[in-house]
Amino acid sequence: MVLVTGGTGLVGSHLLLKLTRENIAVRALYRSADKLSQVKNIFSYYTDDSLSLFNQIEWIQGDILDIPSLENAIVNITQVYHCAAFISFDPSDFKKLERVNREGTANIVNICIAAGINKLCHVSTIGTIGRTLNGETATEETDWTRQNANPYAITKHLAEMEVWRGAQENLNMVIVNPGVILGPGFWDSGSGSFFKTASKGYNYYPPGGSGFISVTDVVTLMTTLMNSNIHSERYILVAENLSYKDILHKIALTMGKRPPTKPLKFWQLNIGRILDKLKTIFTGSNRTITKNTIYGLKHPSIFNNSKIKQVIKTDFESLDEQITFSSKLFIAEHS
Template sequence: MILVTGGTGLVGSHLLYKLVSENKQVRAIYRRPHTINRVKHVFSYYNENHKALYDNIEWIKADLNDIPALEKAFKGITYVYHCAAFVSFEPNKYYQLRNVNIEGTANIVNLSISHHIKKLCYVSSVAAIGREANPNQLITEQTEWNPEEDNSVYAITKYGAEMELWRGTQEGVPAVIVNPGIILGPGFWKGGSSGNLFRLIHKGLKYYTTGTSGYVDVWDVCDIMFKLMQSDISNERFIVISENLSFEEFQQKTARALHVKPANKEANWLILEMGWRLDWILCKLFGKRRKLSKQLAKTVRTKTIYDNSKIKNALQMEFNAIDYSIDKVSEFYLKDTKQN
């Protein structure tokens, strides 16, 4: 039987559909009952018989730091997809991020060791990969992480989680790590998911930034995870991105797909520097949630380009074109918006 953590998240919910469609026996972890409805909604995108497919999932309530509940979840499990994570770039959420992303992953690794799991797949992030001094140089899986850089709290904890995975491989658990870029997918239009970008662009963003990052859709991510777990590949990490795009290009493409006007003003260096400082003041004086950290302000104006050749060669595959992915996600967004 397969265990999926983070089953009610973007990757987890689409992965669950992939697994049950492949007639796999699946158990999934959830924390809050109402979040399961998101999975049902994702299933409804794909199949008229989605209710019958959904009913094949065995659900267990468990927190990543609740060892007794996790012990119950691991009974009879042979393969684990660890998709659960806390996504935030707010500096004051550092200890919460550590608790979920590092300590929670350590628990999954420890239980995988004690239960003799055959293979473990971890969903990390390109944020856990190092940066190149030359912005025109491709970042690969071998690019070294520099702990002295001003890394975001999210990146620090995802890197720490990967260290737990590598520890697990040394203690007998074969594992693969996927490092996706910005994951595009439907069903989650608020919060830290990329779906929120579609919602904001649809509402009308005024500013764009010129930084660059890697993008991939959730269908490619899930397909790659499934194929890696079916393969003989182990103890490897893979950058999973389809294309490198500037944030300006992404906004333009998404606005076009959503039939709205794109942002027409650049958030330049001065605006971003003033922005994160004002954001910090509002947090300190009025307790407002951080929306723009110093590290995020730097990221959105920085050019980072990723090399996806390792995973393409390993699985002999090609990614979906990002234009196709944006159009597909936008179609689901507009459909959901109309229904609501």
């Protein structure tokens, strides 16, 4: 049986869909029952048999910070996909980020070692791949530093260190570092914000860019790695490097909206950062623009995906196809 943490998120829900379609016995952790409806909704995008597939999952209420619930969840498990994480780029959330992402991952590693599972797949982020400033592409071996890194990336790096510690204790593991994951259903977070932004027809686009990949490619590569003899490796999962201008242009066109044509200047972003900080002080809302955010926009990385392509002979899904598919669903849910 397979255990999935973070099963109610973008990657986790698509992973559960893939596993149930392949008739693999699967157990998934959830924290609150209201999140389960989102998984059913994701399933319905792809099949008319969504409820039957959903009912194949053995759901266990628990938390990666709650050891007893993990001990209950790990019984008779042979593989673990660790997709759970807390995502925030607000420096004031650092303590919570460290607790969930580092400590929670340490708990998963410890429980996997104690239970003697066959393999662990840890879902990290492209943010833990080191930056290059000389025009070279970033690889899995590029040195990483905390300097100018956002708090989410810092705590995910710490989480990776826990997984590598597990490897030293004879835990078979793989780490995946996806770029921006394109997929439907989570419109208020992650890549969903690109669809939400494009739908409003703004004139301005942010500078910089990133690596992008479809969610279906991510879960396919994860399961392929888990069912291989590969272990003690990490892999960049990026299908294509794109500027934010290009990705917003593609999404806007599929929505029948006018693409943005004006780049945001860095002085505008710095004014926005100050206003954003004042908004946080007076309203208690989370920060969305920080110095680290602007640094990342000013110094975008180009990511090299040759390592995963060498070990898994597969063609990446067209990002245009995923964008079209997701845009249609966004329109259907917001019309």
